[in-house]
Amino acid sequence: MNSNDNGFSRRKFIKAACMTCAGAALISTTGCSFKLFGGKSNKEREKEMLGTLVGKCGIDCAVCPAYIATQENNEEKIKEIAGQWSEAFQYDVKPEDVWCDGCPQTEGRLSGFARQLCEARKCAFELKYDNCAYCPDFACAKLEMIYGFDPNIKTKMEEFRKSLKL
Ligand code: SF4
Numbered sequence: 282m283n284s285n286d287n288g289f290s291r292r293k294f295i296k297a298a299c300m301t302c303a304g305a306a307l308i309s310t311t312g313c314s315f316k317l318f319g320g321k322s323n324k325e326r327e328k329e330m331l332g333t334l335v336g337k338c339g340i341d342c343a344v345c346p347a348y349i350a351t352q353e354n355n356e357e358k359i360k361e362i363a364g365q366w367s368e369a370f371q372y373d374v375k376p377e378d379v380w381c382d383g384c385p386q387t388e389g390r391l392s393g394f395a396r397q398l399c400e401a402r403k404c405a406f407e408l409k410y411d412n413c414a415y416c417p418d419f420a421c422a423k424l425e426m427i428y429g430f431d432p433n434i435k436t437k438m439e440e441f442r443k444s445l446k447l
């Protein structure tokens with residue numbers, strides 16, 4: 282079956298999969314995060330331009346269905362999402378790979394994708410960037426797959442990056 286047949290496209294999948302990562306947001310360790318530009322700090326600008334729970338690639342985890350279902354502790358919804366992702370991705374996604382507290386956190390639940398597959402997340406944590414927009418190597422090859430699924434995320438990140446005046 283085509284991934285769009287049930288209205289759950291691959292793009293939605295990647296958004297959802299990526300957004301299944303949050304919780305205790307990483308406290309910024311990058312100096313530039315607090316730089317003022319246009320009367321606002323970079324963190325204020327980040328919230329305005331990218332969202333309230335920003336993944337390393339720039340996705341707003343707060344609007345991810347898996348994140349929302351996790352916060353609601355909604356087991357039925359998690360199973361439903363696993364079914365949708367399985368169909369969309371033609372891969373047997375287990376419910377345990379859906380529970381997620383969001384990309385920015387390190388102590389809560391993480392989707393299988395965020396936990397095992399996402400090279401960008403791993404890299405940005407190692408380099409201690411709040412998200413990849415703060416990195417001089419943005420947008421590196423590790424982001425290619427994510428931005429390939431949804432180029433809008435890259436566009437948003439490029440705009441945000443410009444606003445940082447790095
Ligand atoms: S960096 Fe990776 S795990 Fe984090 S939101 Fe983006 S795709 Fe998901």
Ligand code: SF4
Binds near residue numbers: 408413417
């Ligand atoms: S090297 Fe790439 S994945 Fe790593 S923090 Fe920089 S932009 Fe992100």
